Amino acid sequence: LNGIRGRCGFGLLKQDTRLDQAADDHSNYLAVNFAQLGAIGHTQVPGLPGFTGVTVIDRTTARGYQGPTSEGVIFGAPTLSLQHFVAALLQSAYHSSAALGGLLDVGFGQRTIGASFVAVVYGQPQSGSSQQIAGDVIALAPCDGESNWLRVHAPESPNPMPGVPLGSYGAPLIAQVRDGQLLAVDEWTLTGPGGVAVSTTLRRFGSDPNNGVGISRAVLIPNTVLAANTTYNVVLRGKNSGIPFERRYSFTTGAN
Numbered sequence: 001l002n003g004i005r006g007r008c009g010f011g012l013l014k015q016d017t018r019l020d021q022a023a024d025d026h027s028n029y030l031a032v033n034f035a036q037l038g039a040i041g042h043t044q045v046p047g048l049p050g051f052t053g054v055t056v057i058d059r060t061t062a063r064g065y066q067g068p069t070s071e072g073v074i075f076g077a078p079t080l081s082l083q084h085f086v087a088a089l090l091q092s093a094y095h096s097s098a099a100l101g102g103l104l105d106v107g108f109g110q111r112t113i114g115a116s117f118v119a120v121v122y123g124q125p126q127s128g129s130s131q132q133i134a135g136d137v138i139a140l141a142p143c144d145g146e147s148n149w150l151r152v153h154a155p156e157s158p159n160p161m162p163g164v165p166l167g168s169y170g171a172p173l174i175a176q177v178r179d180g181q182l183l184a185v186d187e188w189t190l191t192g193p194g195g196v197a198v199s200t201t202l203r204r205f206g207s208d209p210n211n212g213v214g215i216s217r218a219v220l221i222p223n224t225v226l227a228a229n230t231t232y233n234v235v236l237r238g239k240n241s242g243i244p245f246e247r248r249y250s251f252t253t254g255a256n
Contacts, residue, residue, distance in 0.1 A: 001086050001099065001106070008143035010100045010176070011131040016123060018065040019107025023119040025052040025059055027109035030073065030117040040073050040117065060123060065105075067126035070098040074154070075117045082110045084256075085118040090141070091150045091171040093160035093203055093219045094212040098122050100141060102130035102179060133178045138240060141174040144249035151226040151253050158210040160203055160221060170222030172203075177216050177240045184239040185218050191233045198232070199223040226253050 002012050029050035030040045036048070044051050044059075053059035056071040072089040086108070090099040098120075105123040110116060124130055133139050142149045150171035153160070161169055173190065177183045183204070190198040204218040213219055218238075226232065229252070236247045 001090060004090060004141055004146070005100065007146065008141045009133065009137055009139040010141070011102070011133075013106040013122070014104060016065065016105040016107055018063040019060060019069075019105055019121045019123050020109065021063045021107070022052075022056070022059040022065065022069075023071075023107040023109030023121040024111070025050070025063070025109065026056070026071070026073065026119040026121075027111040027117045030075065030119070031111040031113040031115075034075070034113070034115065034117065040075055042071055042073060056121060060121060065123055067128075068103070068124045070101070070103060070122045072098055072120045072122075073118065075115050078112045078114065078116045080116055082108060082118060085110070085116070086120060087150060088154035089120060092154060092156050093172050093221060094156060094158070094210070096141070096172070096174050096219075097212075097214070097217065100139070100174065100176060102132055104128060104131060130179075133176065135178050135181065136240070136243075137177070138183075138236075138245055138247055139176045140236075140247065140249060141176075142251035144251070146251040148254035149226075149251050151228055151256060153221065158212065160208075160210065160212070160219070161201060162209050167225075169224060170198075170226040172222075173220040173234065175218045175220075175236060175238075179216050181241040182215050182239075183218050185236070186239070187235065187237040188218070188220050189235045190220065190222060192227065192230060195233075198226075228253055228255050
């Protein structure tokens, strides 16, 4: 998580043991109750095994952390590593907003009962201020030269591609400017080997069916799963609060 954040200009996070504990609390709750719940989410039901707080702010407060918090949750095969799950949250249309956002602290929890359940909790100390991208920066993920980008977008709720089967489209490209500034996309193209264009879908403020993309970010989703171990070239043209910019960059997918 910090590798991509650092290389791509989003700023680094600091691991906090209180957030680790809150994340572990919720991953345990999800693991022990999944058979009954049938789904995972961000709230807990009082009285169920492992209950530690209804909301993420209840759970982080119970662990002694004071300040705003946000949370990502995900589950999958018990053989998958925590690193894999964190990559899936970061390389997603909506959950990337928290993974690449301005909060300063982070904690991780993973519990495995049948499947593996992961919670990632982000926090902002009550006494501090969030970290912000410089006003003239366009932060990109993947950024130029990034490798091992996921080929496929992990199942996400809500589905950023309504009506399209989960797992049938590629992990997104993300562009982000300073909070409160308007990112306008004029052109965003993705090409593979030989200059062959990849069909994509743009999600931005005002044109996202789930209203999950804010004014300061945009997401480009490949309409098909990307090829393994392949370099893709990108051209992005737009405006950062009215100021034109152009970025040309490339990234390489991994094996998965």
